[in-house]
Amino acid sequence: MKLVIDANIPAADACLGHLGEITCLPGREITPNDVKDADALIVRSITRVDAALLEGSALSFVGSCTIGVDHVDLDYLAARSIGFASAPGCNAEAVVDYVLASLLDASEREGGDALARTVGVVGVGSVGGRLVARLKALGLEVLACDSPRAAREGDDGFASLDEVIARCDVICLHTPLVRDGEHATRHLLDARRIEALKPGTLLISAGRGDCVDGGALYRRLKEKGDITAVLDVWENEPAIDAALRERAFLATPHIAGHSLDGKLRGTWMIQQALTKHLQAPCGPAFDAICPAPALASLHLQEALPVNDALRLCSTAVYDPRRDHDTLARETRRLGVAKGFDTCRANYPLRREFATLEVTLGPRAQALEGVLRGAGFKVECV
Template sequence: MKLVIDANIPAADICFGPFGTLHRLPGREIGRADIADADALIVRSITQVNEALLHQSRVRFVGTCTIGTDHIDRALLAQHGIGFASAPGCNAEAVVDYVLSSLLTLSEQGGWPFLERTVGIVGVGNVGSRLQQRLQALGVETLVCDPPRAEMEGQQGFVSLDTLIRTCDVLCLHTPLVQDGPHATYQLLDAQRINELAPGTVLLNAGRGDCIDGLALRSRLSGKGDITAVLDVWESEPDIDAGLRDLVTLATPHIAGHSLDGKLRGTWMIQEALARQLAQPSHTAFSAICPPPALASLTLQQALPVEDALRLCVRAVYDVRRDHDALQRQVLQQGVRRGFDDCRAHYPLRREFATLKVVLSSETEVLKGPLKAAGFQVSVG
């Protein structure tokens, strides 16, 4: 069995090696000739799996080690009886870590209390629901908008996007890209809605770049300049709008979910799906591919303000400023396209908050609730 696999998928050898022969290639370079005689194709979000790629190939299974599937022509796969699997939720915790790191950084830079803000969440799937849970556990007021879920579950607990825009200090987008239909998300935040954002609003997008009108956002930032933007996803990746990037307070190269834990979880979920497709037993346990963290524990001996303690522990695991700085540096050195892709291809090792155990003394036991709510393991004594 021949498997063509994106070269940047971790633990591919141990997870997929037992199935057959692996051919690892950069995701953007996988072409029709590479998969003509392949039996399985394992990709990430940068590989477009469509008729142009699959034409006359013998591929019988496609797996994407990502939560998103808009790069996959699923109708085509179904038409040709090609098995398919994605990895929903694999990196959801990492994206929530990214959001918390970003908001704690912005609150420090702006001198405003993060825990007193009202956060609006657009899209309450794997990521949005977990973000809401952590924020609520921290005592942060949240409002959520998810029309498809509201339609299925009833309107109670959901509000409209326009309500979020009118009432929230922070707006977080975690939606898939839906091009048309009653719940389309393409340019969900269009020029009108971007202009309606109240001064001081923080707009964070870690869903899909095309859900925001980039030109309208650039106009608002360069004109009034009275809102703050955090963008991890962009229109036309990797050829992102350099002018918009320069105006964004935290600009990162589509890495919100790029924790080692999330990537490994995605790989493991797809090898499980392939084993089911082939009616074979699973070859690998998740624990076998997930290494211990470099920093396993941290001890707090003296009392700190809650938000300072959160920042200290968050940055011990993940500091979003590193990724912002890396994108700026690589774009200056290599240009927008190559710089963007280089940041992703050579992304440094990153773990999730849950891998860090925070040990509290009797003097700092008051921090147990907030730190546990943020996603850390916490013990006292």
Template sequence: MKLVIDANIPAADACFGSFGVLHRLPGREIRAADIRDADALVVRSITQVNQALLAYSQVRFVGTCTIGTDHIDLAYLAERNIGFASAPGCNAEAVVDYVLSSLLTVSEREGWRLLERTVGIVGAGNVGSRLKGRLQALGVEVLVCDSPRAEQEGEGDFVALDTLIERCNVICLHTPLVKQGPHATYQLLNAQRINELAPGTVLLNAGRGDCIDGLALRSRLAGKGDLTAVLDVWEDEPGIDAGLRDLVALATPHIAGHSLDGKLRGSWMIQQALAEQLGQSSATPFSELCPPPALSTLTLQRALPVEEALRLCVRAVYDVRRDHDALQRQVLHEGLAKGFDRCRVQYPLRREFATLSVTLEKDAVALQRPLQAAGFQVHCV
């Protein structure tokens, strides 16, 4: 059995080596000729899997080690009776870590408290629901917009998008890209809605770049300059808008979910799906794929202000400023598109908040609830 696999997928040998011969290629460079005699294709989000790629191949299984599927022509796979699996939720915890690191960084720069803000979450899937849970556990007021779920479940737990825009001073987008239909998310934040954002609003997008009208956002930032934008996803990746990148507070190259834990979880989930399609048992438990973290414990011997303690622990595991700075450096060296992809290919090791155990001594035990709410393991002595 021949498997063509994105070269950036971790633990490929451990997860897929038992199935057959692995051929690793950079995700953007996988072409029809490369998979003509392949039996399975395993990708991440940057490979467009469609008729043009698969028409003359013998591929019987496609797996994407990501939560999103807008890079996959699902209708074509169904027409060809090609098995398919994605990894929903594999990196959701990592994306929530990214959001908290970003909001704590922006609040520190601008001099406001996250715990006093009203956060609007657009999209209540794996990421949005986890973000809501962590923020509410911290005591943050949260409103959620998810029109498909509101239609199915009733509007009790959801608000309309325009209501969310009116009432929230932090807005986080975590929607899939849906281009057509009653719940389309393409340019969900169009020019009109961007213009309606109140001065001082923080807009964070870690969902899909095409859900925001980038030109309208750039115009608002360049003109009034009264918004704070944090963008991890962009229109036209990797050739992103240089003008917009220069105007946002934090610009990162689609890496919000790029924790080692999330990537390994994605590989493992696709391994399970492929084994099931082949009628085989999977012999690799997920626990065996995860190495111990470089920093496993941290001790606080006295109390700190809550958000100061959160920043300390968050940055011990993941500091979003590193990724912002890395993109700026790589773009200077290689240009936008190559620099963007270089940051993704050479992304440094990153773990999730849950891998850090925080020990609290003396009066620091008062920090137990907020640190647990943020996602850390906490022990009081």
């Protein structure tokens, strides 16, 4: 069996090597000639999987180690009886970590209380649902906005997007990209809605870049400068808008979900799907491919102010400012598109909040609830 796999998918050999011959290639460079004799193709979101890539190939299975599937022509695969699996939820915890770290960073730099914000979460699926749960565990007021779910389940518990814009001072976007139809999300935040954002709003976009009208956001940031933008996803990746990047408070190269844990979880989920498709023996268990973290624990003996404690534990695991600075440096050095892709291809090791155990001494145990709510393991001693 021949498998063609994106070279940036971790643990491919460990998870899938028992199934046959593996060829690893850069995801943006996979060609029809590369897959014509392959039995399975395993990709990430940067590879467009459609007739142009697959026509005439012998593929029987395509796997995407990602949450989203808008880079895959599912109708084409179905029409040709090519099996497909993605990895929904594989990196959802990492994206929530990114959002919380960005919120804490922005609040600290603006001199505000991160836990005194009203947050609107737009798109309440694998990522958004987890984000809502963690924000509520931290005691924040949260408005959930998901128009497809509201249409199916009723409006109770859901706010409209315009209500979120009117009431919230933090807005987090986690919708899939839907280009057409009643619940289209392309330019969900269009010029009108961007203009309607309250002064002081923190916008965190870590879902799909095309859901925000980048030109309109740039104009708001340039002309008024009264909102704050954290942007991990962009229109026209990797050739992103350099001027918009310079105006963003945090600008990162589509890496919100790039924890080692999330990547390995995605590979492992595709291994499970492919072995089921082939009716073949499974490879190693997830715990066998996931290493111990370099920083396993912190010990707090005194009760710091809540925001300080959260920021300390958050930055011990992940600081998005590092990714912001790296993107700025690499785009200056290599140009926008190449610098963007270089950041992603050479992304450093990053773990999730849940890999850190925070040990609390008797005088620090008032922090237990908020640290546990943020996603850290907590032990009181």
